[in-house]
Amino acid sequence: MPFDDLARLFEAAPSQFATSPLYGRLGAVVAADERLLAIAAEARPGQLPSNLLFASAHYLLLRDPSHDLAAWYPTTGAARPPEDDPGPAFTDFCLTRRADIVELMHGRLVQTNVVKRATALRLGLARVARLTGEPVTVIEVGCSAGLLLRFDEYHYDFGGRTWGEPASPVEIRTRWEGAAPAPDLGPLPAIADRVGVDLHPVDVTDPDERLWLRALIWPENRAQADLQDAALRVVAADPPRTVAGDAVEVLPRLVAEVPAGTPVVVFHAATRLHVAADRRDRFDQTIAAVGRTHALFHLSLEAEPDLAGVAFALRLRHGDGTERLAIADGHVEWIAEPPAR
Numbered sequence: 001m002p003f004d005d006l007a008r009l010f011e012a013a014p015s016q017f018a019t020s021p022l023y024g025r026l027g028a029v030v031a032a033d034e035r036l037l038a039i040a041a042e043a044r045p046g047q048l049p050s051n052l053l054f055a056s057a058h059y060l061l062l063r064d065p066s067h068d069l070a071a072w073y074p075t076t077g078a079a080r081p082p083e084d085d086p087g088p089a090f091t092d093f094c095l096t097r098r099a100d101i102v103e104l105m106h107g108r109l110v111q112t113n114v115v116k117r118a119t120a121l122r123l124g125l126a127r128v129a130r131l132t133g134e135p136v137t138v139i140e141v142g143c144s145a146g147l148l149l150r151f152d153e154y155h156y157d158f159g160g161r162t163w164g165e166p167a168s169p170v171e172i173r174t175r176w177e178g179a180a181p182a183p184d185l186g187p188l189p190a191i192a193d194r195v196g197v198d199l200h201p202v203d204v205t206d207p208d209e210r211l212w213l214r215a216l217i218w219p220e221n222r223a224q225a226d227l228q229d230a231a232l233r234v235v236a237a238d239p240p241r242t243v244a245g246d247a248v249e250v251l252p253r254l255v256a257e258v259p260a261g262t263p264v265v266v267f268h269a270a271t272r273l274h275v276a277a278d279r280r281d282r283f284d285q286t287i288a289a290v291g292r293t294h295a296l297f298h299l300s301l302e303a304e305p306d307l308a309g310v311a312f313a314l315r316l317r318h319g320d321g322t323e324r325l326a327i328a329d330g331h332v333e334w335i336a337e338p339p340a341r
């Protein structure tokens with residue numbers, strides 16, 4: 001990515017990292033410093049440099065919080081008042097630890113697994129249940145640690161009603177913003193099978209991989225980290241099947257295993273934006289091709305151009321039709337009716 005584009009990306013940090021005042025401020029620091037932009041430019045193609053750079057620095061600080069920079073992170077001390085400028089400490093940290101940061105940026109992926117997105121998955125599956133009475137196979141593309149694939153083991157509080165497993169240690173609260181009552185999160189279709197595909201499925205039993213997942217959560221988002229920890233414990237006790245590889249290659253193989261007559265729900269959340277721009281058409285075509293052999297319900301929670309970065313759209317494509325079921329903020333703190341178009 002050219003430096004001008006990179007600088008614009010980091011200048012947009014206050015909106016991209018809306019719930020992280022620290023990353024909002026650090027964005028301007030990176031955008032104004034060619035030495036930091038050069039480090040950010042090391043991100044792998046298709047990976048957002050801003051997420052990767054901030055996560056890499058956070059990961060190194062979590063491992064060793066001895067640098068002054070740790071004093072600005074709520075996860076490693078946060079002794080400094082927010083009005084103090086974190087720029088000099090961040091710049092020094094990145095230049096001192098450049099080799100470690102670059103190694104992480106070459107080897108790691110943006111794999112944030114946001115547990116609250118399970119509410120959107122349930123909402124979409126409840127709609128699928130009204131369209132087919134058959135048991136379905138759920139395939140999640142970009143499943144990261146597989147936390148969303150265990151959606152039916154969690155408890156949900158949505159729009160004034162509760163759903164799911166009351167005794168679950170994973171309690172997901174999502175606001176409903178709409179004049180009409182909140183849509184139902186159930187009943188769900190019977191699940192014939194479930195499987196995830198990811199470029200790099202996160203091994204939930206590996207402490208280092210869990211630390212990387214922790215580092216991906218913006219430092220202020222303590223509640224999100226606690227929820228992730230709870231879900232990791234549930235999933236580590238019974239990890240869903242996941243397959244490593246690019247969905248373009250792996251999805252056709254997985255679909256070939258699904259018995260004829262079993263509808264397939266292909267779900268992805270915050271994944272398409274991490275696919276390199278020149279591969280997105282193939283990504284879309286690979287999913288659409290599932291419809292040649294099986295009844296396909298393509299459910300996605302992704303950015304769409306008219307939402308201008310303020311929300312994701314929960315969309316369901318089936319048959320010849322497509323419907324926006326809802327919109328939601330990226331972390332699914334709230335879900336709302338889709339705007340009329």
Ligand SMILES: C[S@@+](CC[C@H](N)C(=O)[O-])C[C@H]1O[C@@H](n2cnc3c(N)ncnc32)[C@H](O)[C@@H]1O
Nearest residue numbers: 109111112113114142144198199246247269271
């Ligand atoms: C930002 S994470 C989102 C994870 C999860 N869907 C969620 O919403 O919590 C995006 C995930 O998509 C995966 N990914 C990106 N491109 C992919 C591709 N072409 N095939 C399979 N997985 C991909 C990444 O490795 C990463 O784990």
